[in-house]
């Protein structure tokens with residue numbers, strides 16, 4: 374199968390955690406996964422090796438999604454190599470937690486720029502191609518707390534709630550072009566982002582989860598892949614919770 378016959382999958386923040394699991398779930402001889410990362414080139418190499426072992430192919434590029442220039446160069450590169458984009462997963466995200474009265478302006482800006490502006494820039498760049506091809510799926514990785522709110526995470530919660538609004542607005546804007554846009558809102562998932570929580574806090578969180586355990590990155594990835602598949606073409610503008618029942 375020549376490269377332009379393969380599905381073109383773009384995943385932001387594919388070097389680690391949920392993003393890596395999403396890249397691996399898409400790995401197959403019928404896809405080429407383009408993923409980016411901010412600084413962990415060793416982790417990105419590991420993701421690429423794992424995709425190879427799973428029978429897929431990929432390209433990893435260091436791209437800061439808060440930079441309009443870097444994002445546009447990334448999508449121009451993809452377009453030059455494949456001419457199309459079937460799926461975009463806006464996954465890259467960061468936290469910089471703190472109580473609102475102590476939150477530094479730079480912590481607010483960094484989180485909003487990465488989690489919300491990054492998704493805006495990547496969606497805008499990908500949609501130029503998707504609109505022309507009259508096909509595409511965008512999946513935004515929001516969060517449980519973007520739906521429920523959470524003390525000590527005003528910047529993160531605002532970014533993830535904003536991402537849900539972005540999802541719904543773009544879904545309405547591009548539905549006539551046969552493009553679906555959905556959000557996935559994971560609950561507490563085992564990844565680098567959550568590993569620094571104290572054991573006490575982890576135990577308290579698990580007590581609140583009806584299914585009684587933390588979720589895995591793969592459990593988020595399977596939902597993403599469904600939303601990118603032919604079987605979900607009548608679903609758009611939705612938020613799918615993957616949270617073990619912690620918020621119903």
Ligand code: NDP
Nearest residue numbers: 386388390391410411412413437438465466516562564566
């Ligand atoms: P990780 O911290 O494990 O990975 C974050 C990824 O984002 C890394 O690949 C990182 O690259 C990349 N990244 C961060 N900033 C940028 C940037 N400016 N430009 C490009 N790439 C960037 O996070 P998770 O896997 O835990 O989370 C993935 C997504 O899921 C996030 O959006 C998060 O908010 C969301 N989520 C996670 C939950 C959880 O419990 N883990 C729960 C709910 C939502 P690098 O490796 O180079 O740093």
